[in-house]
Amino acid sequence: MPAPKLSVVVTRRLPEPVESRMDELFDVERRETDEPMTREELIAAMQHADVLVPTITDRIDAELIAAAGPRLRLIANYGAGVDHIDIPAARGRGILVSNTPGVVTEDTADMTMALILAVTRRIPEGLALMQSGDWQGWSPNALLGGRIGGRRLGILGMGRIGQAVARRARAFGMQIHYHNRRRLRHEVEAAHGATFWESLDQMIARMDVISINCPHTPSTYHLLNARRLKMMKPTAVVVNTSRGEVIDENALTRALRAGEIAGAGLDVFEGRHQINPRLRALPNVVLLPHMGSATVEARVEMGEKVIVNIRTFADGHRPPDLVVLSMI
Template sequence: MARERLSVVVTRRLPEPVETRLSELFDVRLRDDDTPMSRAELAAALKDADVLVPTVTDEIDAGLLGQAGDRLKLIANYGAGVDHIDVATARQRGILVSNTPGVLTDDTADMAMALIMAVVRRIPEGLAVMQKGDWQGWSPTALLGGRLAGRRLGILGMGSIGQAVAKRAAAFGMQVHYHNRRRLRPEIEQRFEATYWESLDQMVARMDVLSINCPSTPSTFHLMNARRLKLMKPDAVIVNTSRGEVIDEHALTRMLRSSEIAGAGLDVYEHGTNINPRLRELENVVLLPHMGSATLEGRLEMGEKVLLNIKTFEDGHRPPDQVVPSML
């Protein structure tokens, strides 16, 4: 007798090959339009499904988990970050949580370097001149940016993505510095010719470019607060491809407006899509709509990990990418 297929609910539209494979393997309910589920829709999904496949746009908090049905046994997150899921409460209720680590390292590092280059070389400003039809020809003093080679890059969070950023930055001739919860092994430091700073304050005060690559945790919330942002040099720039809440966005906006910081490149925001309108008005800021993971290859690999986590769980084994509270 055939085993009953797992009931799987997917909260957002996923790449077509991923949705097709999910449909082949499981009793899956897919999303028709590419909009986030409402809280009521999420609650209904948690009541009915064996497995929920959410994304970063779904806030799975203790209140929602309290409404979960007895069937729900796995939350197979489509994405590496799980700060939108109350992992501790899920564990208490006997619900496993998995994610998709490692597949977006190169994509996110590429975007960090793209933002560094865009801000330092003032690429969006040049693009705006061309799109408006205002270009009057080459000028020796127009849109002068800076040279990347020789600049000090401070990486906040030297995990896999931070190291991938360091590799790229070193190829551009930048001097790599970093702050991390734990110092890296000497051979890794030597690979990037990286300088470790135990004091984040001391590193921030000396860098030309600061790249945020740490995860979102209670200890990293507003890690770059107003006091620490004020330590940055007036000609320094900051880029963030990690999580928006690591930076105090209000303080950053105020300092960019007053030229206390030279520029910023942001792919993530403290309040999601509710971006400070004053931040959007600034010419020395490059804003992107959370595109760090937006490669077809990366999104397909994320889907493959979700499928593997669900299939392994279905077979009675621990999902290979299970997340537990002690990891956070």
């Protein structure tokens, strides 16, 4: 007699190929709509599921984990970032946590370059002018932006995504600089033509573009704060496709409004989907709705990684993408 299927609760609608494959393998409970679960619904799900599959819109804190039922043994996160899950609390209850690393590297790096170009070349302003019907024709001084070739790009976080950004930016003729917890090996630096800065303050003061590509951890919270924003050149721009909490968003808004920095391109926000209206009103800011991983290929591959993690766990083995405390 075959073993019963694991009870798996999925908190959001996933791409159809992923849902179909999960239905074949597990006893799946999912949402009928794509609205996030309420806190009460999450508690109910965690009390009867063997596996929970949350996304970044679900805050799985210590209180929720304490209320989990005895069957819950794996939180198979749909996404690479796990700052919305209290990992120590989960491990304290004997609950494993897995994620989906590496899948969105190339897509997020593409979006980073798109934002750099959009901000420096004022693409949204041009688009708005065309859509308004007010364009009166070409003019020598209209919508002048800046050439990115030759500019200094400072990458904050030189992991998979940071290095993918460096490859693209170098092809555009940018000079690559970076700050990281650990300096890369010499051969990796040489491959990217990258210059390491041990001092983040010194790097920020000299860059034309700052790209945020580090995860959100207690040590990176507001890493780009008011003091460091004041160090930036008034012609510099900042781009963030990582986590909104890495930048002090109120300080960034003040700096942009005061003209202390030239512009910003943001795909993530400190308030998640609640955007500061003062930030939204600025003409020198490009805002996107967390589109960094929004390709069909990436979202399906994320689901495939979730399935592999659950199946490996079901077979009594360590999930290949297990999150350990030393990683956060």
